[in-house]
Amino acid sequence: MSKSMTIRDVAKAAGVSPATVSRTFVHPEKVESVTRDRILALAKEMNYRPNAAARSLITGLTGNIGIVVPDLTNPFFPTIVRSVQRKAEQLGYSALLVDTGEDVQHEPELTENLARQVDGLVLCSPRMSDGKLIEISSRYPLVMINREIPEVPAVTIDNRSGIAQEVAHLKALGHHRIGYVAGPETSYSCLIRQQAASELLAEAGLEEVSIGRFEPTFDGGRSAAQQVLLSSVTAVMVYNDVMALGLINQLTQFGVNVPENLTVVGYDDIEFSSMSSPALSTVHVPRNDSGVLAMDYLDALLRHGANAPQVPARLPTQFIFRETSRRLGSPLVAQ
The missing domain is CATH 3.40.50.2300 (Response regulator)
Structure with missing residues (x-):
């Protein structure tokens, strides 16, 4: 078994005192840059790790x-x-x-x-x-x-910029009556996104339909599906991607085809967004x-x-156009 390197070994190799090596790790700003760089390079080469417990006693810090x-x-x-x-x-x-x-x-x-x-x-x-x-x-x-x-x-x-890009995208596709599926009131980003959606949809001359608040989970998104069906919207903006994927899952079970019958856009661009089928249009964070x-x-x-x-x-945020959004066709009407 190889010998563990000590502070004295590093000090000897660097031609400095053990106190200087200790100071390099505890208060690096107090060591001359050339000396500090030499000590750090040697410590890495010798696989030396300062004793965390000892450093904590000296500095009051845990690391x-x-x-x-x-x-x-x-x-x-x-x-x-x-x-x-x-x-x-x-x-x-x-x-x-x-x-x-x-x-x-x-x-x-x-x-x-x-x-x-x-x-x-x-x-x-x-x-x-x-x-x-x-x-x-x-x-x-x-x-x-x-x-x-x-x-x-x-x-x-920049949550507002992401919402602005979504609104511009939906308007360009010809949507006018747009639903918003919100997350919990305790979420700062939810409140910011929802407020931005209300303001920016109004500024764009589009109608917002509040679908309601739901848990920020896959099941939360699924539970919003029935309200979406009753809203007669042509597009839905969803607080986050997990909820959007849950919403699409439940809509599919109801026989609703996304995006042929309804456009759905999420927010966050989590890994599953590009892996799902259809791939989710969303905002990259x-x-x-x-x-x-x-x-x-x-x-x-x-x-x-x-x-x-x-x-x-x-x-900055960036809208990602994928497969769950398309140009407006026939409005979705609950049967």
């Missing part, structure tokens, strides 16, 4: 970050979690994960319990109130994804980029505090 998601079974979130985790590893952190199960009441408690065990948090689409998020962010370093509060660091998505940026932002907060550089205000 861990926490990721909080509302529902890990929702295909929107695993890509974000993976990108945060990979970036965290590149930056020298380990990641701990908590799934709050869409439980708004217990989300603050679960978040704070995790915060006590880590150096900082990445909150993916948190459901708790603005006031609670501001309170938690005043005590723990954190970055939100897909939630916007002026006082709290965040990486946000840069989930991988949002995770990477959020982790970079959190790392900057941990290193520089209030002086951390800002990230772009909003990441």
Whole structure:
């Protein structure tokens, strides 16, 4: 078995003291750049890993970050979690994960319990109130994804632009009476998308029909199908892709052909959207980029505090035209 490298081995190879090696990993900004780069290169070559427990005692930091998601079974979130985790590893952190199960009441408690065990948090689409998020962010370093509060660091998505692209697409296809299937009121992105849809459909001279609020799941989408049938719309905008796929599944069982009888567009561009048949027209959300940026932002907060550089205000979205939308034919009328 090969000998494990120690801090003294790295120090000897680099021609510096063990204290300088320790400082390189604990306070790299205090080590001259040429020396720091030489030590880091040798440490990597020698497969040296600093002792996490010892570093924690010195710095008060754990070397861990926490990721909080509302529902890990929702295909929107695993890509974000993976990108945060990979970036965290590149930056020298380990990641701990908590799934709050869409439980708004217990989300603050679960978040704070995790915060006590880590150096900082990445909150993916948190459901708790603005006031609670501001309170938690005043005590723990954190970055939100897909939630916007002026006082709290965040990486946000340009949800309104995605809705605008959907509306323009449906108008170009000749649709005039358009339904909107909403998700839960506790979802920030749902409220933003729904509000944007109402405003932009009106501005375009199109009629909006509110189908109602449903769980942001495949079954939630299926449960919206009957209301869609009763609405006499020719196109439906759905809060997210998972719901849109569930809606199409149930409509198919009812004998409704998508897109021949009804156009359906989703939002998020999860992996299943392009794999389904018919492939789902949707809005692409840069989930991988949002995770990477959020982790970079959190790392900057941990290193520089209030002086951390800002990230772009909003990441762009892009409409993806696939097989579930087509030019208007005969309106769908419930039998």
